Amino acid sequence: MIHLNLLRFETSPYLLQHAHNPVEWHAWNDETLAKAIASNKMLLISIGYSACHWCHVMERESFEDRHVASLMNEHFLCIKVDREERPDVDQLYMQAAHLISGRGGWPLNAFALPDGSPFYAATYFPKSNWIDLLTQLAMLWQQEPATIRNAADQITTGIRAGSQSPAAAGHSGSAGLRVPVESSATGPPLSLQQFDELYTHYRHRIDFRYGGEKRAPKFPMPSMWEYLLHFHHNTKHEEALTAINSTLINMARGGIYDHLGGGFARYSTDERWHVPHFEKMLYDNAQLVTLYAHAFQCTGYALYRDVVHETLGFVERELMAEGGGFYAALDADSEGEEGRFYVWKEQEIDAVLGPDAAVFKEVYQVSTEGNWEHGINILLRKNTIKLHAGNHGFSQPDFELHLRGLRRRLLEHRSTRVRPGLDDKILCSWNALMVRAFLVASKAVCNENLSYAQAMHYRTIGLQQLDFLLTTFVQNDGGLKRNFKSGRQATIDGMLDDYAFLISALTEAYQTVFDERYLNVAQQLTEYCMTHFLDQTEGFFFYTHQRTTGLVARMKELNDNVIPSSNSEMAHNLLTLGTLLDIPRYRILARTMVEKMAAEIEKNIYYHSNWGRLALLLVEGPVEVALAGPEYAEWAQQLHRRYLPQVILTASAAESQLPLLKHKHFGSKTRGFICKKQLCGEPLNSVAKLLEQLD
Structure with missing residues (x-):
């Protein structure tokens, strides 16, 4: 008998993947939370996303097991959350995990009182450990409920304290919006000398050999390199540009980049960018296209332009929905193996390319032994195309043309394989990031002698997709919805990142084609945020709409991470719109927000890089x-x-x-x-x- 739980009514591919589990999963909504209080059951909140490898592993090991499911169903009200649809829920319980253990990740498994107050949270558990944990918590709830309630009180207090702005938490800056007028005499939040000192303190973390930070795994962190590119532009600091080029070149040559189809995997498991975690996320590729386009504008390096073209080609081919919008992600796994779709054995390449295989294998580091595991090869490059061309007596353009043909043949062969799973939900914020990427790319590569037609193609796609977002996500009350799938009605209210990145895409569109309609919509959305998201006391924006219910704390997203924080992006928007429309209160709020974050920027630029870019802009002020x-x-x-x-x-x-x-x-x-x-x-x-x- 095929089991079906309540997730069968959802639209998220991640939730639908669990619709046949014997676990009686519920979605996160008011009805579920009311049911938890009525039943006085502990909540088990399992959070993940469709491209998460270890989420799939835990499902296979535990959630598909009937014995494990019976334990979960008996003692807990079980809720499955797609973190990409409900980042507000994810943020809250991830904060709990960090307070408890100092670490977090996905799958995230949180346990909470019936009212949602968390008392325990951790990540992946093997089946036997998971059973032990469930048994212990069930016994504790029956025998010592006060112990659990005390833990929940402590953690909830910590979460609420952590959701305050730096000023409210006792850092520098005055709370509230108390700057009555804008003054040209007001100094910048940070001086250029302070930015020089910031770089001096940060540089020891940079891996100048392989790029990125000196660590493994390595995440691209586009916002950090955007900051350093802006820093180099302001200061002409050559070492900063060296760090940027080392990072972007090594990533583009590494296994994290798909040399056949274009696009980047989510992160590298090693320091050299060789072995990726193979999932491909829309938000990563959007930001990396923007970064490589900016780097091409700055340096003129053809490699950066090629990465832009190839990555947008991947997005059009594999992530762009026929009816409008961009899909969220491609899984890491296919046929039950991570990366299987993307990797090669030497004999496969020999069979497809025949006599041409030797050259390809030399360029892309393919061998009989393999460069990964079990005789498997991940395609990657160590040397320049110019060097290989010289070794074989080719001119560089002729050799590049030859390689392009070989890659095309292998891509056609690869397309016959079983494809990774597609997460086909369409998210407002991530789509806005990709719209901006197409528009930035259209400007960067716009050269009448080389890429004018391609640039106009990118511009057309960017504007068409922006119109799709406005038609699909903007509601009658002026607010946004967050999610869309298969023509079904959006179910989740927009969150601050949806507004922030859509406003950013709108201002980018205006500065691309100068249609004032885009500015008007951007201003309307900004005013909506000022009314429904702004904390008038602290001067930052809450992540959720004021009408959102069911969360024990209303969070503010301040730290920049793989995606810039929604508050830092809103501050950028306020300065841009405040300048274009001459609205002083927008500019004042933007400056005030940066001033309150100045100490955090100095303390750790890595997690405040988008704030840092805005502070750099305020050193001399924007140029109109x-x-x-x-x-x-x-x-x-x-x-x-x-x-x-x-x-x-x-x-x-x-x-x-x-x-x-x-x-x-x-x-x-x-x-x-x-x-x-x-x-x-x-x-x-x-x-x-x-x-x-x-x-």
Whole structure:
């Protein structure tokens, strides 16, 4: 008899994967929480995501076992949570795990009182240990419930204390919004000298040989390298650029990068980026496309441009939904083995490529013994294409063309394999990140001699997908929903990251095509956040809407991680919109937020890198560039090719009501204007003069 639990009514692929477990899983919702209180059962909250390898392992070992399921069903009300759909739930119970053990990860298994107050949380358990834990907790609940309640009180108190802003927790900065006016005399939150000292303190953690940090496993952490790229731009610090290039080149050559299909795996298990954890996440690839595009603007390295093209090719081919939107992830596993879809034995390559195999194997480190385990090879490069081309008597362009043909043949063969599982939910925040990636890429590679048509293709996709997000996720009350799948109605209210990254995508779209409609929507969403998410006392935004129920604490996301924090992204948005629309209260709030985070930035830039970028921008203040006249698009294209992180750009062919464009049009002539610190220079009559002043 096939078992079905309540998860069969959900849309999340991760929850649906557990719909046939003998565990009586419930989804996280008000009805489930009311049922827990009525039954006085402890909550067992198991949190994971569809591409998580160890989540699948624990399901096979424990959740599909009828004896284990009977223990879980008898003593607990069991809730399954997709952390990508409900990051608010994940954040709360992950904080509990860190308070209890100092570590966290997925699968995350949290135990809580019927009201949701956590008293224990940990990660993966082998089956025997899991049974022992369930038995002990059931006995403790029956015999010493006060012990469990006391533990829950302590942990809940710790969570609530941890959700305060740095100022409220006793760090530097004044609580509340008490800056009545904006003053050009106000100094930056951090000085350029402090940023130099920050780099000096951080540099010992950089792996200059292989890139990234000196650690394993290694995560790409795009926000950190975006920060260092901006730092290099401001200071011309050459060692910082060396660290960036070492990281991006080694990642692009390593096994973490899919050399046949494009795109990056989630992280590397070793220090050299050779052996990945093979899941491919939408949010990683979105941010890495943006990073490589910015690095290409800065350095002109063709490798970075190629990574952008290949990764966006992967996204279009494998993650873009036919009806609109981007899917969330590809699993690490296929046919029950991690990475099986992506790896090769030497004889497979010989069979597909025949006489051409020798060259390919030399370039991509393929051998009989294998470069991983059990004679298996992960495709990776150690040397430059130029070196290999010279060894074989080819010009570099001819050799690259030959390799491209070999990769295409292997990709076609690979496509006949059993594919990894696809997580086909569409999330607002992650989609917004990818929309921005397409738009940034369209600007970076826009060269009339090389990639103009491809750049316009990226722009078209970015704008089409942005319109899909606005149509799908914006609700009648002006707020957002978070999730969408298979045409079914979204069920989860948008969280702060949904707003923050969608607003960011909208401002990117405006600065790409200068359609003021995007600014209007961005302002509407920002005002919605100010009303429903902003903590008026502390001056930061809560992660959840004020109407959200069921959580024992309302959290604030402040630390930047693999994805920048929603508060740091909102601060960027407030500065950008406040500048474009001349709204002082936006700019004041952005500056105030950074000021309150200044001590945290100095303490640990790695987990405050997006805050650091904004603080860097405030050292000299943003540079406002206005292009007015019929040739504004051609002028903008020249700016778009350059890495100009300090520039906030506005443009129009005819008179506009936008503050930065008022009274700046001269009939048939195109002019450029540069404004900084409330001071504007003379009109510039050529884009060359404009670029000269910006450089």
